[in-house]
Amino acid sequence: MALAAIFSVYVIIGLVAAAGAIYISQRVVPARFEAALYGLVLLAIASVYLAFVGYFGERAASGLETAAVIAFAVLGCLGTRVPVALIAGFALHGAWDLLHEIHALTGAEVYGGAALTQIPLAYGAFCATFDWAMAAYFFSRRGQWRSAWAAR
Secondary structure, three states: OHHHHHHHHHHHHHHHHHHHHHHHHHHHOOHHHHHHHHHHHHHHHHHHHHHHHHHHOOHHHHHHHHHHHHHHHHHHHHHOOOHHHHHHHHHHHHHHHHHHHHHHHHOOOOOOOOOOOOOOOOHHHHHHHHHHHHHHHHHHHHHHHHHHHHHO
């Protein structure tokens, strides 16, 4: 019961964080630069897992986590001009977060036996919620981004 309450709070925080990011970016960042901003955000949030590798001392996970960061970095860079890459990047990152959460809660091998780093309790729930909310926002915003790029 307590675990469900903790996860509920983190899901709500993820939604509030996404709403705040959307609110601020729409008012501060011109539409033609918004995708570029979020491409960099994807790189930053993906690289947090490398910090967890170091913090939790999960050296066996460093190879897989580094490969994932590189993949998300590529999607983030492509997403600066190709909205579908940004949408896919955030959606896949949300799934990556959930894999880590499942691993952290159950100890189950969730990726073909490869080692995953540990994460703080409910971090995966928070981050997956944020990522998926942002992917939905990007989907709704993609036409405006294309128009802004075409207007240059």
